[in-house]
Amino acid sequence: MIRVEPLRREHRRGAFLCSNQKIQNYCRNNAFRDNCAYKVRVYVACEGDSVDVIGYYYLCLTSYKLGKLDDRADDKFGRVNAVPAVYLGMIGVHTEFARQGIGKLLMRDALLRVVSIAELAGTYALALDALDENLVVYYRDQFGFLSFKEGNGLEIFLPLMTIKAAQTD
Amino acid sequence: MAAVLREEGRFPAVQVICEAEFKRFVALCQNAPAPTPKLRTLLKTPSQAK
Numbered sequence: 001m002i003r004v005e006p007l008r009r010e011h012r013r014g015a016f017l018c019s020n021q022k023i024q025n026y027c028r029n030n031a032f033r034d035n036c037a038y039k040v041r042v043y044v045a046c047e048g049d050s051v052d053v054i055g056y057y058y059l060c061l062t063s064y065k066l067g068k069l070d071d072r073a074d075d076k077f078g079r080v081n082a083v084p085a086v087y088l089g090m091i092g093v094h095t096e097f098a099r100q101g102i103g104k105l106l107m108r109d110a111l112l113r114v115v116s117i118a119e120l121a122g123t124y125a126l127a128l129d130a131l132d133e134n135l136v137v138y139y140r141d142q143f144g145f146l147s148f149k150e151g152n153g154l155e156i157f158l159p160l161m162t163i164k165a166a167q168t169d
Numbered sequence: 170m171a172a173v174l175r176e177e178g179r180f181p182a183v184q185v186i187c188e189a190e191f192k193r194f195v196a197l198c199q200n201a202p203a204p205t206p207k208l209r210t211l212l213k214t215p216s217q218a219k
Binding site: 072 | 211213
């Protein structure tokens with residue numbers, strides 16, 4: 001049984017292995033510090049009663065200039081001149097636990113937390129930077145992520161109303 | 170607001186603008202892309218892995 005929960009001091013991050021060095025190093029060296037500073041909020045996956053981290057991601061708040069995401073965002077937030085979003089960073093799974101559904105479990109957890117954030121403070125979308133083109137296609141086909149209107153091709157987002165519709169339809 | 174203005178017979182031009190704006194806003198809110206079947210499945214099934 002895998003559980004996803006907020007990062008705590010007792011979680012063991014030192015042995016986290018990931019095929020992406022940046023994601024691995026962030027977990028080992030920066031995640032706890034940034035979490036304590038409230039720069040981001042980190043959520044980790046653990047197996048059973050273990051506190052060994054086998055996957056993680058973080059969320060933080062962000063905003064984008066008008067014209068960056070899509071026309072719907074510009075129409076909706078034109079009066080405040082910026083589009084609020086929740087940013088998903090560093091989603092990664094331990095190499096020994098790859099292809100077991102943990103990535104999807106982390107994404108599910110993130111989507112539900114975005115809905116909670118939106119209920120409290122409002123937001124337009126969940127945004128992330130995909131590591132490469134293959135992941136852009138994966139996130140688009142699996143979850144319906146959209147490319148930024150003015151982005152580098154790796155910047156993608158999923159509108160909150162789409163997430164809400166998936167929960168309620 | 171538009172309804173009040175209409176009842177009182179005041180500012181007909183403003184009334185039209187308000188109604189049009191309101192309809193556009195409603196359309197925008199309802200016009201989010203439909204969720205993919207996989208997203209629906211992911212969010213509607215209990216969390217599980219392994």
